[in-house]
Amino acid sequence: MSKFNQVSCGNCGLDNICLPRGLSQQEINSISEVVKAKKTLQRGEFLYHEGDNFRGILAIKSGSAKLVACDQHGNEHILNILLPGELLGFDGLSDEKHSCAAIALETTSFCLLPADSMEELFQNVPSMTRELFRHSGEKMVEDKNQLILSKRPAEERLAYFLISLSERLKRRGFSASEFKLSLSRQEIGNHLGLALETVSRLLKKFQDDGLILVQNRFITIINLQALRNLLQLSDSD
Secondary structure, eight states, X not given: OOSEEEOOGGGOTTHXXXXXXXXXXXXXXXXXXXXXXXXXXXXXXXXXXXXXXXXXXXXXXXXXXXXXXXXXXXXXXXXXXXXXXXXXXXXXXXXXXXXXXXXESSSBEEEEEEHHHHHHHHHHOTHHHHHXXXXXXXXXXXXXXXXXXXXXXXXXXXXXXXXXXXXXHHXXXXXXXXXXXXXXXXXXXXXXXXXXXXXXXXXXXXXXXXXXXXETTEEEESOHHHHHHHHHHHHTO
């Protein structure tokens, strides 16, 4: 029995995020005919494994996921975090096999645009091609910023991480100032190239300085501009 079910994009709360703007009802119907919704996954379950055959482009409907790759010693490296409305699976386009793995960080559901339906969909909805390029372009910018930031002091890395989460959640209609971290502090350190102790120390420092409020995994940003100033000061060095 297939794990995928039909989904109606027109009734999805994320339709203005995943889909190109200004689509006609016929175009939305064309997308709904090929896009499939998968059963809900729990934390730790795989959306796909490294080395899996490319099945299509995935869109997170709810929850969040992490993209990870393992080095030659088997150590896991967190490459990116995916939020509702964000797309993944582009790492499987080049040779039709995924070069990393995608793992649910919490209870997560997603849609699949099957690879064998993509060409037909692009012909029926030409703007869908541009939308996929836009999403992949956003990821390239995020990857570039992450690479540049990896050379910066630990304080700036964590500030950027919180600012980026805030901005991405805001674009998707969620609160920009209050959110739950789906990553553990150990995972945040893995993602940013920092020790667990450093992440914990900096979160406490940001709280003591009145920038954020930390309650377990819940973050309240009290002074977003002060967080931004940490990055602006580094730009002027």
